[in-house]
Amino acid sequence: TALTLTTAGTMLAGTPGQAAPTGWGRPVVSAAPQPGAPGLGDSYFPDYGNGGYDVEHYDVRLRYEPATDLLTGTTTILATATEDLSTFNLDFLLDVESVRVNGWAATTSTAGAHELVVTPARTVTRGQQLTIVVRYSGVPSEALVNGYTGWTRTDDGALAVNEPESAWWWFPSNDHPLDKATYDISVSVPTGVEVISNGVQPRPPLAEAGNRTRWIWRTTSPTATYLAFMAIGQYDIVTDTAPSGQPVINAYSTSLGALGPAARASIERTAEIVDWESGIFGPYPFEAQGGVAGPVDGIGFALETQTRPVYGPGFWRRGANTYVVTHELAHQWFGDSVSVADWRNIWLNEGFASYAEWLWSEEQGEGTAQEVFDFTYASYPADDEFWQVLPGDPGAARVFDNAVYDRGAMTLHQLRLAVGDDAFFEILPTWTAERRYGNGTIEQFQALAERISGLDLDDLFTTWLFTAGRPEVASAARKAA
Numbered sequence: 001t002a003l004t005l006t007t008a009g010t011m012l013a014g015t016p017g018q019a020a021p022t023g024w025g026r027p028v029v030s031a032a033p034q035p036g037a038p039g040l041g042d043s044y045f046p047d048y049g050n051g052g053y054d055v056e057h058y059d060v061r062l063r064y065e066p067a068t069d070l071l072t073g074t075t076t077i078l079a080t081a082t083e084d085l086s087t088f089n090l091d092f093l094l095d096v097e098s099v100r101v102n103g104w105a106a107t108t109s110t111a112g113a114h115e116l117v118v119t120p121a122r123t124v125t126r127g128q129q130l131t132i133v134v135r136y137s138g139v140p141s142e143a144l145v146n147g148y149t150g151w152t153r154t155d156d157g158a159l160a161v162n163e164p165e166s167a168w169w170w171f172p173s174n175d176h177p178l179d180k181a182t183y184d185i186s187v188s189v190p191t192g193v194e195v196i197s198n199g200v201q202p203r204p205p206l207a208e209a210g211n212r213t214r215w216i217w218r219t220t221s222p223t224a225t226y227l228a229f230m231a232i233g234q235y236d237i238v239t240d241t242a243p244s245g246q247p248v249i250n251a252y253s254t255s256l257g258a259l260g261p262a263a264r265a266s267i268e269r270t271a272e273i274v275d276w277e278s279g280i281f282g283p284y285p286f287e288a289q290g291g292v293a294g295p296v297d298g299i300g301f302a303l304e305t306q307t308r309p310v311y312g313p314g315f316w317r318r319g320a321n322t323y324v325v326t327h328e329l330a331h332q333w334f335g336d337s338v339s340v341a342d343w344r345n346i347w348l349n350e351g352f353a354s355y356a357e358w359l360w361s362e363e364q365g366e367g368t369a370q371e372v373f374d375f376t377y378a379s380y381p382a383d384d385e386f387w388q389v390l391p392g393d394p395g396a397a398r399v400f401d402n403a404v405y406d407r408g409a410m411t412l413h414q415l416r417l418a419v420g421d422d423a424f425f426e427i428l429p430t431w432t433a434e435r436r437y438g439n440g441t442i443e444q445f446q447a448l449a450e451r452i453s454g455l456d457l458d459d460l461f462t463t464w465l466f467t468a469g470r471p472e473v474a475s476a477a478r479k480a481a
C-alpha cells in the first residue's frame with residue numbers, strides 16, 4: 001500500500017455539512033485510493049455486495065416491454081464513500097450504456113458474471129457523497145449466470161422476485177442485506193398493464209405519450225436489495241386501509257382462474273395476521289401492507305418482499321392457505337427488518353417464519369406448537385438425509401433446505417421449552433426491537449436468549465443448529481404442552 005500525504009480537508013472537499021473528522025486541517029497520512037472490494041465478505045456468497053460505499057437510496061426508473069422482455073432504465077444511487085476509492089463495483093449484469101458519478105462520466109468494465117467495475121473521473125474520498133447514475137438496457141430473461149436467471153418472464157409480463165439474487169437483473173446495487181436503502185421505483189408499461197412494487201403509491205399511475213402508463217412506488221423504510229420487487233402483468237389491485245390505519249394494497253393476477261378465490265381468501269387475511277403477529281413479535285416495522293398473488297406461469301415459491309410478499313400459484317391449489325401468509329408476514333420482522341448479517345444465518349429468517357406457522361396453528365386450534373413439533377420430528381426418520389443438514393450452517397447450496405425450515409422451527413420450540421414461555425415471548429420482541437432495520441447473527445441471537453433467560457444455551461444451540469444427526473428428545477418434554 002503506497003502512502004501519500006494529504007490533508008483531511010482535501011479528503012472531504014466538496015462535502016459541505018459533513019462532520020469534520022478529528023485532525024481537520026492538519027496533515028494526515030492516508031493510503032492512496034484503492035479499488036473497492038468486489039464483495040462484502042459473505043461466507044456463502046463472497047462476491048455479493050461491494051466494499052467502499054454505503055447506499056442510502058435507489059431511484060429506479062424503468063421502461064418495460066412485456067412483448068419482448070426489453071427493460072431499459074436509469075438507476076440513480078445515492079451513497080456515501082466509506083473509503084478512498086480509485087474504482088468501485090456495482091452488482092449488475094444488463095448492458096450498461098453509461099455511468100456518471102457526481103455528474104462526471106465514469107469508465108466501466110465488467111468482471112465475473114455480475115460485477116460492474118466503475119472508475120470515476122475523479123478519485124472518490126472517504127466520506128464523500130456519491131450520486132451514481134447508471135443508464136442501461138437488456139433482456140433480463142436472457143441474461144444468464146450459470147444458465148440461470150432470477151427474473152421470471154410470464155405470459156403477460158414479468159416478476160423480479162427472487163432470493164438471494166434478484167437485483168442483478170433489474171437495477172445496479174450493492175447487493176447484500178448489510179447495505180439497506182430506501183427506494184423509489186417507477187416503471188413505464190403499455191397502458192393496460194399493471195406494475196406492483198414495495199411500499200406505497202405516492203401518486204396514481206401517470207399517463208405517458210405512446211399509450212403508456214408510468215407506475216410509481218415508494219419505500220421509505222430501509223430495505224435489503226433482495227426484498228425490492230416488481231410484479232408486471234395483468235392484476236386486479238385492491239386497496240384498503242387496515243384497522244391500524246396503514247394502507248393495504250393487494251394484487252391478484254387475473255391468470256389465476258379457479259385459484260383466484262383461495263388466493264383472495266388467504267391474502268385478504270393480511271391485516272389480521274399482521275395484527276396478531278405484532279402482539280408476539282413487536283410493532284409492525286413498515287409503512288404499508290399487502291400481498292401479490294402471482295400468475296399461474298410465475299414462481300414456484302413465495303417471497304417476503306418488503307411490505308408486500310409475492311405468492312406463487314401453488315399455495316392455493318388445495319384451497320385457502322393462511323399458513324404461507326403467516327410465514328411471509330413473519331419474515332417482515334425476521335428477515336426484512338432484522339436481516340441476516342451473512343447468508344450463513346438464514347435460520348434467523350426461515351426457522352422463525354416457520355415457527356410463526358406453528359404458533360398460528362395453535363392460535364387456529366389446528367394443533368399446538370408441541371403437537372406440530374411431535375409430528376414434524378416423527379415425520380423425519382433418524383436416518384433421513386434431512387438430519388444431516390445443519391440449520392445453523394447449511395452451506396450456500398442448501399440455504400433453503402427443509403432442515404433450515406423444519407429443524408429450524410424445532411430449534412425454536414426446544415428453546416421455548418428450555419427457557420419457558422415468559423422468557424421466550426420476551427426474547428422475540430426484544431430481538432426485533434434491538435435490531436430493527438439492521439442485521440443479526442445466530443451468535444447474537446443466542447447471546448440475547450441467554451441474557452433474557454439467564455441460562456447457558458450453548459448445548460441447545462450446538463445440538464439443534466450445528467450437529468448432524470437427529471437430536472434425542474425426552475419424551476416428557478415432547479408431551480409437555
Ligand code: ARG
Pocket residue numbers: 162163164301302303304350353400
Ligand atoms: N424466503 C422464501 C420463503 O421462505 C424462500 C425463497 C426461496 N427461493 C427460491 N428461489 N426458491 O418463502
Ligand code: ZN
Pocket residue numbers: 327331349350353
Ligand atoms: Zn421463509
